[in-house]
Each structure stands twice: as structure tokens, then as C-alpha cells.
Amino acid sequence: MPANRLKKPLHDFVGTCGEIVILTGKAFVLIFKRPWNLALIENHLYLDGIKSIPVIFLMSVFTGGVLALQSYYGLQRFGAEVFTGSLVGVSLTKELIPVLTGLMLAGRVSASYSAEIGTMVVTEQVDALFTFGVNPVKYLVSPRLVALVIMTPMLTLFGDFVSIMGGRLVATLVVHQNPYLFDSQVFVSLEIWDVVSGLIKAVFFGLTIAIIGSYFGLKTEGGAKGVGRATTTAVVVSSVIILVSDFFWTKILPFSMR
């Protein structure tokens, strides 16, 4: 029966969603419970945030550059190439950089969370935490959540700046646009809310990456194969959530549709 065939996947899907919501709630509440794991948070800020700077830099500079190039030639067809700076500035800060930063971190950090926690699960290290009276969610998930909720918007802001600079570089050096014209178009068109709406999305993307990576790590079963499966699932699910939720954030945020 098709209805019966659908019943189990639907049941599993709803169950997984429920567990993710519960894990998010627990991880959030446990952030405020003593003892605070400040050293762990600091460690994740460095490993997952600071060490992501090179990859975010590369992604941003080339995204800004290619967008400037495509925008210039596209707008030139209508004689509107003077607006290259406007198009580049607004589209990068509102959409491209928050989403691409989220996707880059989903690949780099969500994968590492699920692999590390998954390995701890299959080698009984997570059970060992419990036997020492340490809540695994507080020890493993909450510090990661705090670190990514802080670092994702910061990396996005860094990416916004670098990508606009990349766009400026290409606009001035490759298509020989007047740099002052590019700058003025960026500053005239770009509003503070364009940047802020991107940063709000980035906070949510950071939360998604931390929770999804940790969740699939904690659910790992079956040794090395299970760790591999958990890692792949974490990257795919967090990437899909980022892409789908970006659309809804754009619809929901009052200032993002202007």
C-alpha cells in the first residue's frame, strides 16, 4: 500500500525534526547553566571561526569579482553599467555572502562536528562523559552552538567587505570602471538593513550548522561507516536547510524586501 510505504519515512522525518528541536532547546538552556565551558567555546571560536577565515576570504574575493564582471557586461546591454557597484553591493550583502558563508561552513564545520562527535559515540567517549556526571549536550553541543552563532555573522561581515573589495578590484582593473563611480554606487545603494538582514540570516545559519552537525554526530551508529554516513547527512541537511530557509528569511524579514 502506498500509504503504508509513506508512513515510516514520514514518521522518521517527524521524529527527527522533533529530536532536533529538543536538542536545540537543551543546548540553548545548558549554555546558561554552570559550570560554563569558556575554554571550550574559545577553542571552537578559534578552530571553527578564525581558521575558516582563509576559505571565506577566497570564496568572497572571487564571488565579488565574478559578480562584478557578470553584472558589468549584463548591465552594459542596457547602457546601465554605471550601476555595477549598486548591484554588486546589495546582492552580495543581502544574499550571496550570507548563503555562501553558510554553505562553506556547512561543508567545513558541520562535517567536522558530526565526524568528531560521531567518532566519540562509536568509541564510547560520549557514554564516558555521562559516567563522569557530564551532560554530553552541555559539553559537546552548547559550546559549538555559541561559537558558531558568534562566528558565522562575523565571518559574513568579513565576507561582505572582502567580496565588495573583490568586485571593486575587477570592476576597476578588468573592465576599467572608474573606482570613484563604483564606490559611490555601492555607498548610495547600500543601506544598513541590507547588511543587517544578511547578518540575521547568518546567525540562523550558524545555529543550523552547529545543531545539525552535532545531532547527526550524536545519532551515529555502526563504526566507521556510520561516521561517514553521519558526516554526509549533516552536510547535506544543513546545506538544504540554509538554502530553503534563506528564501523564507527573505520573505519574513521586514526590511529585506526593499
Place this chain on the structure above:
Amino acid sequence: MIEIRELHKSFADKKVLQGVDLAIETGETTTIIGGSGSGKSVLFKHIIGLMKPDSGSILVDGEDITRMGEGDLYGMVEKFGLVFQSGALFDSMTVGQNVAFGMKNRKGMTSAAIATAIEHSLGQVGLADIAHMLPAELSGGMKKRVAIARVIARKPQIIMFDEPTTGLDPIMADIINDLIIKVTDDMEITSIVITHDMVSAYKISDKIAVLYEGRIIETGSADGIRQTQNAVVRQFIEGRAEGPIKIR
């Protein structure tokens, strides 16, 4: 005292525990023996609260841990120490940090007191000079001894050993057996061991319980188990392929 009453646990259609009844006396070493897949590890995880049973109860000093909320359970776990089969050492930490881990969040534990406890615990297992090493640099026997040091540093009232001699050569297995006896006597604690190593079981146990098809089918002293007439137990302790035990 730990009393396990009518404990049942199933995974999907597979019944693993089918009414386990067992009393573990304070200050004694109780060994649970049984073949691979008999449910020993599942029973172990229930005793420390890592798993919830489908039905039945586990009373630890009169308190039923199967009905405890998360907060109370973390309090109860303070009484226990569990030495995992694999050691379950935190591989991102040094041996010293592993031993210190369980003490860090305890009230009144200063850095100096933790450092002393690390030295003392590693000394007790004969590994005083390896605090700086990483778990990946240790042999199987060393990992097991560090895992024991990590547990005894917290001074629990009950220590559980999961297959403590599995995968070790006979000499190292005997060193671990002696260590279990020494720790139990010196610290005046209750020890619960699961194993299928009969040499170890006879040497360390005050009481042996035999788990078969999800139930405890016999309990007794080491001598009592040696002389049992139960055909299932006889086949297991003599390590014979032929007999009533169904091999899957």
C-alpha cells in the same frame, strides 16, 4: 546494595533482557558472565542509567534509577565509575587530562589537589610517568590501566568493569585482575565485572552470575559455579562447542 528486579529490554523485535533478577552486595565483587550477545553490556548500561528498561527496576541503595529524571540521574552517577571495554579515553586529551577530567567539576577540588590525585591514581596502576602521553601512544593494556586510574581518581562507591581482560595477553590480563582485587580491597568499594574470561572470573569474584538468553540462570561463588550441574553453565565455563547453548 544494588537490586535488579524483573528487568526487560527489547530492541525492535529482539528481546535482549527478559526478566533479569540480581542482587549485588555492597563491598563484594560480582561478576556477570555470559556469551557474546547474551545482553551483558545492555545490562551494564542499565545499571549505570545509560539505558532505560522497558519494564523492571534497578534499586541503588534503595533508590530506583529507572524512574529518575535527568538531574537526579547525574547525581546518582557520582556514586559510579565505569571502566569501558575499549577504555573510552578522550583521545584529544593527554593521559593526565583524562584522569583529571572527572574531578574538575567537583566542589573543593583545587588544581593542586587534582595534580596530586592524578599522580596517585596513575601510581596505583603502575603508570606514574605517562601523564603527558596521548591515548593513541598507549598499548591496549596501558589504556585499560589508565581507564581504571581515571575512574579511581574520582573515588566512586561502585566500579563497573566492562570486559576488563578482553584483548590482552595472559600476563597483562592477570595484572588487570590483580588491579581489580587491589582497588576493590583498598577503596572498600563494590565492583561489578562483566566478562567471558573464566580465569578472570574465578580469580576476582565473590559472586558469579550467569546471564543466558536475557535471564540470570545461576548465581554462586566461584567454587559453586565450578561445581554446577546446570548443563548450560557447564558448557560455557568449560568452553565446549557442543551442548545446549544455541549459537547464532
